[in-house]
Amino acid sequence: MMFRGLSTKLLNICIASFCKVRLLEKAEAIIIDGERLGVIPDVVTYNTLVSAYSRYVSLDAAYSVIHRMKEAGISPDVITYNSLIAGSTRDCLLSQSLDLFEEMLQAGIHPDVWSYNILMNCFFKLGKPDEANRVFQDILLSNLASHPATFNIMINGLCKNEYIDNALMLFRNLQRHGFVPQLVTYNILINGLCKARRLRQARTMLRELGESDLEPNAITYTTVMKCCFRSKQYDKGLDIMSEMKSKGYTFDSFAYCTVVAALVKTGRIEEANACMEQVMSNGIELDLAAYNTLLNMYCREGKFEAAYKLLDEIEKGGLLCDKYTHTIIIDGLCKAGNITGAQHHLHYMKMMGFHENLVALNCMIDGLCKAGHIDRAMELYKSMETKDSVTYTSLVHNLCRVGRFRCASKLMMKCLKDGKKILRATKRAVVAGLHSSGYTDEAKKLQWKIQVARILR
Numbered sequence: 001m002m003f004r005g006l007s008t009k010l011l012n013i014c015i016a017s018f019c020k021v022r023l024l025e026k027a028e029a030i031i032i033d034g035e036r037l038g039v040i041p042d043v044v045t046y047n048t049l050v051s052a053y054s055r056y057v058s059l060d061a062a063y064s065v066i067h068r069m070k071e072a073g074i075s076p077d078v079i080t081y082n083s084l085i086a087g088s089t090r091d092c093l094l095s096q097s098l099d100l101f102e103e104m105l106q107a108g109i110h111p112d113v114w115s116y117n118i119l120m121n122c123f124f125k126l127g128k129p130d131e132a133n134r135v136f137q138d139i140l141l142s143n144l145a146s147h148p149a150t151f152n153i154m155i156n157g158l159c160k161n162e163y164i165d166n167a168l169m170l171f172r173n174l175q176r177h178g179f180v181p182q183l184v185t186y187n188i189l190i191n192g193l194c195k196a197r198r199l200r201q202a203r204t205m206l207r208e209l210g211e212s213d214l215e216p217n218a219i220t221y222t223t224v225m226k227c228c229f230r231s232k233q234y235d236k237g238l239d240i241m242s243e244m245k246s247k248g249y250t251f252d253s254f255a256y257c258t259v260v261a262a263l264v265k266t267g268r269i270e271e272a273n274a275c276m277e278q279v280m281s282n283g284i285e286l287d288l289a290a291y292n293t294l295l296n297m298y299c300r301e302g303k304f305e306a307a308y309k310l311l312d313e314i315e316k317g318g319l320l321c322d323k324y325t326h327t328i329i330i331d332g333l334c335k336a337g338n339i340t341g342a343q344h345h346l347h348y349m350k351m352m353g354f355h356e357n358l359v360a361l362n363c364m365i366d367g368l369c370k371a372g373h374i375d376r377a378m379e380l381y382k383s384m385e386t387k388d389s390v391t392y393t394s395l396v397h398n399l400c401r402v403g404r405f406r407c408a409s410k411l412m413m414k415c416l417k418d419g420k421k422i423l424r425a426t427k428r429a430v431v432a433g434l435h436s437s438g439y440t441d442e443a444k445k446l447q448w449k450i451q452v453a454r455i456l457r
């Protein structure tokens with residue numbers, strides 16, 4: 001019998017490992033093998049499955065495990081139902097959560113503090129703070145042992161639902177009643193205050209945290225730093241960064257991006273470059289999304305030299321630029337009026353194998369038009385395999401602007417034939433232009449085609 005108990009424990013460990021890496025079929029296979037050897041799954045085994053199915057497959061799949069439990073003569077317990085309720089909360093299915101709660105009560109299973117926590121979280125997620133508060137009051141009135149998680153969920157939910165003052169009030173109230181805030185509590189409040197753009201209070205909270213027995217962590221610092229940058233208090237943000245660094249916290253790539261972006265925005269390119277070098281020398285690997293964000297920042301600020309330097313670094317680091325990288329550069333150069341540079345980059349992009357980067361090509365077309373090179377834009381358009389409504393709209397609009405209504409009309413007919421949408425104002429501009437320049441027949445023909453297209457659509 002003892003041997004059997006031990007085997008079930010072993011079985012459960014195996015099941016948990018497989019579930020953790022989402023190999024649910026393997027987990028099921030082990031149960032079958034185990035049963036063949038006389039190892040009987042217990043409630044823990046099934047609960048592990050319920051949790052995994054609700055997380056990785058579906059709520060229905062998770063729920064069907066309950067039937068299997070009953071067939072095996074095992075009663076679901078509070079953990080089973082908590083997993084199910086958490087699953088339906090993840091999918092924001094309030095009525096399902098409530099039904100499951102009800103079902104649990106009917107089965108004579110007493111909810112524990114986690115059941116209530118999950119329910120509370122569910123209400124908050126659905127923007128129903130009043131209901132969440134009612135659950136909270138229930139917990140306080142019941143003789144369930146309270147858990148710090150309950151308070152954190154409550155404070156977090158209030159913050160997320162923009163009841164930051166209530167969150168603060170609750171926090172102070174709890175403190176008066178002996179609640180010792182955890183680091184996560186402070187982080188929740190600081191984040192809430194930052195989101196509400198109450199920077200001064202956020203920094204006060206940070207100070208309070210510093211004076212407690214707790215130490216702010218990287219999340220805390222990054223939150224406040226980002227908040228400072230967002231409210232354009234760059235120097236304060238950089239102060240926080242130094243403080244964070246002096247305490248030996250390493251930055252993640254996200255924090256670095258925030259800092260570099262702030263430096264670029266305030267025109268401190270030298271410092272931004274130095275910061276980037278630090279990233280490299282610290283061996284922090286930025287991913288392409290981070291690089292693209294930075295690149296975008298450099299381009300928007302017109303710092304193309306720095307942008308190209310960054311591009312070099314990306315490629316030297318062995319990352320492959322994606323179509324967004326190229327689009328950012330081409331768009332940036334076009335917006336800065338450097339058509340030669342943009343066209344140069346377009347060639348480079350094609351050389352790198354991105355022939356059909358529609359967004360980049362559209363940027364180029366728009367750039368060429370704006371710079372008065374409408375014929376070059378038309379040539380580029382003709383060389384493109386696919387076009388979308390942006391391509392057409394941009395060209396038609398610009399052809400109208402320079403009074404080439406017949407050309408615009410031909411293009412629009414192609415667009416209609418292609419089944420692409422075009423703005424009604426643009427259509428009207430072409431028709432009006434044709435009329436005013438005496439091409440009445442052409443105008444009628446176009447109007448006719450527009451109508452046909454509308455009917456066919």
Ligand SMILES: *[C@@H]1O[C@H](CO)[C@@H](O)[C@H](O)[C@H]1NC(C)=O
Nearest residue numbers: 304333338340341342344345
């Ligand atoms: C245009 O951009 C290129 C980079 O592609 C640069 O080498 C060139 O100096 C820029 N030209 C002007 C006029 O800014």
